[in-house]
Amino acid sequence: MGIARIGHASLRVMDMAAAVKHYEKVLGMKKTMEDKHGNVYLKCWDEWDKYSLVLTPSDQAGLNHVAYKVEKDADLDDLQKKIEAYGISTNVLAEGAMPSTGRMLQFNLPSGHEMRLYAMKEYVGTEVGTTNPDPWPDNITGAGAHWLDHCLLMCELNPETGVNKVAENTKFIMEVLDFFLTEQILVGPNGDMQAATWLSRTTTPHDIAFVGGPRMGLHHIAYFLDSWNDILKSADVMAKTKTKIDVAPTRHGITRGETIYFFDPSGNRNETFAGLGYLAQRDRPVTTWTEDKLGTGIFYHTGEMVASFTDVYT
Amino acid sequence: MFFDTRPKVSVHIAQTDETYVCATSESLLQGMLRLGRKGIPVGCVNGGCGVCKVHVLEGQCQSLGPISRAHVSAEEEAHGFTLACRVAPVTPVQLEVVGKFEKPFRKGFAAKAST
Numbered sequence: 001m002g003i004a005r006i007g008h009a010s011l012r013v014m015d016m017a018a019a020v021k022h023y024e025k026v027l028g029m030k031k032t033m034e035d036k037h038g039n040v041y042l043k044c045w046d047e048w049d050k051y052s053l054v055l056t057p058s059d060q061a062g063l064n065h066v067a068y069k070v071e072k073d074a075d076l077d078d079l080q081k082k083i084e085a086y087g088i089s090t091n092v093l094a095e096g097a098m099p100s101t102g103r104m105l106q107f108n109l110p111s112g113h114e115m116r117l118y119a120m121k122e123y124v125g126t127e128v129g130t131t132n133p134d135p136w137p138d139n140i141t142g143a144g145a146h147w148l149d150h151c152l153l154m155c156e157l158n159p160e161t162g163v164n165k166v167a168e169n170t171k172f173i174m175e176v177l178d179f180f181l182t183e184q185i186l187v188g189p190n191g192d193m194q195a196a197t198w199l200s201r202t203t204t205p206h207d208i209a210f211v212g213g214p215r216m217g218l219h220h221i222a223y224f225l226d227s228w229n230d231i232l233k234s235a236d237v238m239a240k241t242k243t244k245i246d247v248a249p250t251r252h253g254i255t256r257g258e259t260i261y262f263f264d265p266s267g268n269r270n271e272t273f274a275g276l277g278y279l280a281q282r283d284r285p286v287t288t289w290t291e292d293k294l295g296t297g298i299f300y301h302t303g304e305m306v307a308s309f310t311d312v313y314t
Numbered sequence: 315m316f317f318d319t320r321p322k323v324s325v326h327i328a329q330t331d332e333t334y335v336c337a338t339s340e341s342l343l344q345g346m347l348r349l350g351r352k353g354i355p356v357g358c359v360n361g362g363c364g365v366c367k368v369h370v371l372e373g374q375c376q377s378l379g380p381i382s383r384a385h386v387s388a389e390e391e392a393h394g395f396t397l398a399c400r401v402a403p404v405t406p407v408q409l410e411v412v413g414k415f416e417k418p419f420r421k422g423f424a425a426k427a428s429t
Contacts, residue, residue: 061362267362
């Protein structure tokens with residue numbers, strides 16, 4: 001069966017107290033655990049596993065790794081063989097290498113980003129439980145994010161040297177990890193260079209995305225909200241908490257997502273994202289955005305690129 | 315703001331030869347933004363992305379929070395390099411902009427791709 005969904009992101013932060021406050025008060029997550037190294041683990045109210053975000057103390061911002069959950073433990077052995085056969089080396093971290101987490105298959109995407117796969121994480125349940133649950137709990141704070149939805153990784157793309165890690169990552173995760181392509185930006189004189197891709201394992205328009213840039217990094221991690229009105233409330237929360245908003249509420253052409261972008265106190269970009277967009281299916285035809293309509297794909301209403309959005313990342 | 319009684323000092327940007335006034339309780343970047351100026355690139359405004367990197371040539375600043383070592387090394391910091399979003403001026407400041415936007419989709423992308 002293979003990868004089921006996104007599991008967690010591990011982020012570097014420069015001020016732990018400020019970071020925890022941000023993810024609790026703005027996103028509405030809850031701290032579930034802290035380990036002896038000072039790493040803090042958090043989850044959203046609608047998530048059932050112990051954590052979907054790990055904050056690690058550091059002197060810089062950025063992504064340590066992103067992890068996806070596989071359906072069965074045996075999938076890890078199967079995927080390890082396939083990844084190794086593709087020419088990418090892997091490493092197995094024993095159960096407990098991360099607290100409350102089973103063994104993890106660790107490797108780097110062609111872009112250099114560390115990815116981990118795991119089958120088991122401690123189950124703690126959602127805030128509303130599984131028996132006659134209410135649609136939402138009474139103790140929601142901030143934006144009240146439901147769950148970690150996806151991440152966007154910046155990958156080296158240099159037409160002059162012919163380096164295109166977007167295309168390499170896309171090929172790898174389609175052929176080996178069995179993601180399917182939902183949307184892409186094609187650029188260049190022949191309109192055949194993949195400058196950005198959106199891929200899925202579930203039925204949402206993206207579980208991961210890759211965008212080309214001068215160096216590898218993290219563009220953002222995104223959390224799911226129900227509706228456009230929740231995006232407005234999310235923006236209100238950011239105003240109340242003096243959180244730096246990067247892009248005010250708008251809609252993406254790509255994925256049709258309703259969105260607001262903002263920064264955590266270390267400058268890691270967050271998104272709260274609402275709407276189904278569309279039901280992503282393996283046989284759904286791939287959507288392509290051309291270089292001349294790039295702005296529309298990214299910000300559908302204005303059709304204009306925003307320098308701080310496209311050029312700033314950790 | 316209409317009535318701003320906070321103590322202020324002047325900040326001079328070498329490249330654009332622009333001067334603006336910045337309160338001693340706000341970051342160099344906030345002071346610039348408040349006046350609608352654009353001399354220093356604005357990114358995450360939280361010390362992480364590095365685009366507002368500046369070299370303080372003259373004057374004193376005080377830290378408002380941590381800056382990413384991926385963008386300013388300890389040695390650089392000792393020589394006056396910092397991120398404009400994370401320091402407030404204590405005295406009048408003269409600075410040089412170091413950071414710049416990296417352009418993933420810069421103009422002429424297609425032209426470059428054809429070479």
